[in-house]
Amino acid sequence: MTDSAPLPRPGAASRAPFGRRLCTTASSRDSGGYRVVSLVDREGPEPLPGQFYMLAAEDGWGAEDGRAFLPRAISVAETRVGAAGGGIRLDFLLDAVGPGTRALCDARAGEKIWITGPLGNSFASPREVAPGAAGAVLVGGGVGVAPLALLRRRFSERGVPHRVLLGFRDRAHSGGLDLFCGSSGALCPEVRLATEDGSQGVQGRVTDLLLSILAGDDAESGVVYSCGPPAMLEAVRALCADHGVACELALESPMACGFGACFGCAVPKPGGGYLRLCVDGPVLRGGQVGEVSHAYA
Amino acid sequence: MPELCGIELSTPVINASGTYDAIAARSVFGDELLDDFPFSAFVSKTITPEPRAGNAPRRIWETPSGMLNSIGLPNKGLEGFLAEDLPRLAELPVPLIVSIMATTREDFANCVERVARRPEVAAIELNVSCPNVHSGLIVGENPSETEALLEALRPQTEKPLIVKLTPNTAAPAAVAAGAERGGADAVSLINTLKGTAVDPASGVPALGNGYGGLSGPAVRPVALEQVRSVRARVGLSIVGMGGISSGADAAEFLALGATVVAVGTESFRDPRAGSRVAAELECTLLSERSSAPALHLD
Numbered sequence: 001m002t003d004s005a006p007l008p009r010p011g012a013a014s015r016a017p018f019g020r021r022l023c024t025t026a027s028s029r030d031s032g033g034y035r036v037v038s039l040v041d042r043e044g045p046e047p048l049p050g051q052f053y054m055l056a057a058e059d060g061w062g063a064e065d066g067r068a069f070l071p072r073a074i075s076v077a078e079t080r081v082g083a084a085g086g087g088i089r090l091d092f093l094l095d096a097v098g099p100g101t102r103a104l105c106d107a108r109a110g111e112k113i114w115i116t117g118p119l120g121n122s123f124a125s126p127r128e129v130a131p132g133a134a135g136a137v138l139v140g141g142g143v144g145v146a147p148l149a150l151l152r153r154r155f156s157e158r159g160v161p162h163r164v165l166l167g168f169r170d171r172a173h174s175g176g177l178d179l180f181c182g183s184s185g186a187l188c189p190e191v192r193l194a195t196e197d198g199s200q201g202v203q204g205r206v207t208d209l210l211l212s213i214l215a216g217d218d219a220e221s222g223v224v225y226s227c228g229p230p231a232m233l234e235a236v237r238a239l240c241a242d243h244g245v246a247c248e249l250a251l252e253s254p255m256a257c258g259f260g261a262c263f264g265c266a267v268p269k270p271g272g273g274y275l276r277l278c279v280d281g282p283v284l285r286g287g288q289v290g291e292v293s294h295a296y297a
Numbered sequence: 298m299p300e301l302c303g304i305e306l307s308t309p310v311i312n313a314s315g316t317y318d319a320i321a322a323r324s325v326f327g328d329e330l331l332d333d334f335p336f337s338a339f340v341s342k343t344i345t346p347e348p349r350a351g352n353a354p355r356r357i358w359e360t361p362s363g364m365l366n367s368i369g370l371p372n373k374g375l376e377g378f379l380a381e382d383l384p385r386l387a388e389l390p391v392p393l394i395v396s397i398m399a400t401t402r403e404d405f406a407n408c409v410e411r412v413a414r415r416p417e418v419a420a421i422e423l424n425v426s427c428p429n430v431h432s433g434l435i436v437g438e439n440p441s442e443t444e445a446l447l448e449a450l451r452p453q454t455e456k457p458l459i460v461k462l463t464p465n466t467a468a469p470a471a472v473a474a475g476a477e478r479g480g481a482d483a484v485s486l487i488n489t490l491k492g493t494a495v496d497p498a499s500g501v502p503a504l505g506n507g508y509g510g511l512s513g514p515a516v517r518p519v520a521l522e523q524v525r526s527v528r529a530r531v532g533l534s535i536v537g538m539g540g541i542s543s544g545a546d547a548a549e550f551l552a553l554g555a556t557v558v559a560v561g562t563e564s565f566r567d568p569r570a571g572s573r574v575a576a577e578l579e580c581t582l583l584s585e586r587s588s589a590p591a592l593h594l595d
Contacts, residue, residue: 018329019569056566066361069513071566116568119325254357256364257565260321263368264357273350274371279321 007048007125007154014045016259020071020116022058025107026089032168034143034175035094035105036077039113042087047076049151050250050283053117054258055092060103068100071114073255073278075227077146077179078153090115093146093176119258120282123151123248126160126223129285130246133223135161139210139236141228142168142175147250148227149179163213164191167206167232171199207235214243223247234292247286253277299337301557302457302482302534304392304419306337308575310547313538313561314340314396314422314461315368320385322568331390335571339389340559341382343396343424344412346404348374353505358494363513363540364562365492367506370398375408379415387417394459398424401431402449413454420457423450423481426465426488437463437488440475447479457482459536462527464516465491469523470530477531484527485536485559487520512562514540521549528554542570544577548585551578 008014023039047053054071061068078091096105107113126133136155140148145166155162168174174195181188193201194209202209210224226236227250240247253265258278266274267281270290275281299309312335319339323330351371358365373381378395386393395412399405405423412418425437425446436442443460450458460476462469464487473484489510496503520539528535537555541547542563550558558578563570 012327015327016325018326018333020567062362066363066515067359069359069362069566070364114567254355256357256366256562257568259325259568260318261316261568262357262366262565263315263318263351263371264366266351266354266356266371268354274354276321279325 006128007123007158009124010048010051010121014048014051014118016117016119017043020054020114022112023115025109025111025113027109028105028107031093031178032175033173035096036176036179037092037094037104037107039090039092039115040085040087041090041115044088044115044118046079046081046088047090047118048122049154050122050147051076051118051120052258052282053090053092053115053119055104056100056114057103057107058112058114060106063103064099068098068103070100070256071116071258072100072104073252073258074104075147075250075282076118077149077176079150091179093143093179095143095175116258120278121280123147123225123250123283125158129223129248133221133246135222136163137210137213137222137224138162138164139206139224139226139228140164140166141206141232144228144232144250144252145176145179146227148225149176151225152180162190165194165206165209165213166191167194167228168200170195170197174200205232207232207239210236210239214239214245226250230292230294237286237289237292240286248283249286249289249292250282251277251284251289251292252282299557301338301536302420302459304338304457306392306557308337309551309557309578310336310571310575311338311394311536311557311559312336312340312564312571313559314424315342316561317564318342319389320382326568331388333569333572334390335564335569336391336560337575338392338394338419339386340394340422341386341396342372343370343398344372344375344378344408345370346375346399346408348372348377355503355505358503358509360492360494360511360513361515363511363515365494365504365509365511366489367504367509369506375411379411383415383417392419393417394420394422396422396424396461398427400427400429402429402446405446406449406453409450409458410453413456418456420459421454422459422461422485424461426461426463435463437461437472438466440471443472444475444479447476447481451480459483459485461488462486462523463488464519464523470526473527473531473533477533481533483534483536483556484531485538486527487516487523487539490516490519512540514542516540517546521553524550524555525553541574544574544579544581547574547578548581
């Protein structure tokens with residue numbers, strides 16, 4: 001397969017079964033300060049890169065002063081068809097920042113998690129985003145590297161030339177790196193790393209790495225795919241706009257339902273009005289979104 | 298067979314307005330949604346005379362056993378609803394109830410007349426948690442405002458008019474009585490309770506609008522008491538809601554005089570919650586019946 005083969009897009013083949021379902025936790029492991037929680041889904045389709053699930057632990061939900069109450073929207077980081085015993089293994093990268101993510105991180109093998117999904121749209125191949133674009137630059141930061149791991153594998157399978165730029169605080173906080181490079185600790189050649197203290201890779205920010213690529217001659221032949229904290233996404237969006245490079249950004253927003261019911265995940269449109277990130281996203285083209293802000297992300 | 302104002306329902310469980318977008322849900326889940334539609338009637342999100350974009354984020358905030366929302370009634374407006382949404386909602390396998398809000402009696406009357414005239418529409422719910430721009434009063438907080446509004450709307454249609462009561466008033470039963478005097482067929486309660494929260498990260502109100510409405514199991518005891526007090530005052534049909542997440546919760550509302558119940562926030566957690574609550578409720582009612590003391594010997 002070559003880069004001319006477009007990535008599959010959401011449709012009947014990847015449609016979420018109606019309702020939530022209980023899945024068994026296959027494993028939970030530490031990953032540089034984050035956790036990778038793997039579930040076995042026996043009912044749902046294989047998700048596409050960028051799609052997410054609503055997750056709620058069967059045990060421990062509501063255990064902290066009546067929270068967590070709502071399920072949490074989490075992007076899928078990796079999948080494996082034909083998991084032991086059938087079904088699809090879904091890997092989620094989680095940062096225990098609140099009662100919901102803490103309960104999910106605490107789930108151990110054999111414990112159950114409610115899931116609804118796969119939900120939302122997915123990343124498009126470079127030529128669908130920009131005719132004439134052949135390659136891809138993936139830019140991830142923090143726990144937001146998750147959906148880029150699955151996207152990167154799809155690009156590899158399809159022969160889409162790509163580079164991966166990842167940013168972390170420091171070597172000790174480089175969660176999810178193993179999703180790209182395996183557990184050996186060695187960096188694979190197409191992955192470049194920036195850490196704020198320089199303890200691994202280049203000292204600085206991942207957007208410094210992106211700038212050096214965008215300033216190069218072949219920038220316009222690539223499409224930038226990015227997910228990470230709002231300030232990083234905004235820097236990526238602005239850099240791409242300045243250099244005339246197309247981009248797709250996977251955003252995050254407070255979300256109660258994930259299927260268009262709650263209208264909570266409103267993201268302002270540049271011309272006024274709002275998108276619902278759960279059904280109009282989570283992947284948005286650079287032009288679909290104005291300034292990416294903490295106010296809604 | 299349960300019924301609401303003459304509308305026959307397959308179960309006593311419908312949805313709360315603004316908590317389920319059946320058009321979006323169908324695009325997400327496909328026609329499986331229609332094969333096992335979770336509610337026995339569908340109540341639309343509130344429509345207003347003109348389109349609304351909704352409130353600035355942040356719009357939702359999780360609370361103990363509940364959530365705050367400040368969504369701001371985003372909708373396509375009357376014309377957009379009639380042209381684009383109503384034909385698609387008519388494809389649902391259940392009766393359709395359309396929720397309407399306006400800030401003048403004239404606008405309200407026009408919306409009611411235009412919507413009720415459509416054969417796809419079984420009943421109208423009136424969202425009165427809004428100001429009357431002429432009096433400045435929140436209609437649903439005031440019995441005489443509510444009565445006067447119903448008097449203006451009643452001549453517009455013979456279809457059932459359901460008044461969605463706000464809980465943010467000292468005497469919801471008095472407002473229900475005003476609705477009854479004005480000619481309403483039913484009341485639905487409760488709407489969300491006014492509330493707010495502070496974002497610990499910023500030290501300022503968490504919601505973009507400064508405050509919002511509380512829903513979820515946290516409000517259930519308040520909702521139950523309001524249903525009880527309204528039932529004691531009026532003979533109207535009652536749609537009871539507020540934090541229902543199980544059949545046992547629904548049974549409490551029915552025990553206090555609700556005619557049917559509505560599921561709202563729980564659908565965010567479980568898109569099929571309506572079906573689950575209906576199935577659990579049937580089991581609850583069956584076991585209550587079988588364990589009830591026999592009053593008559595055949």
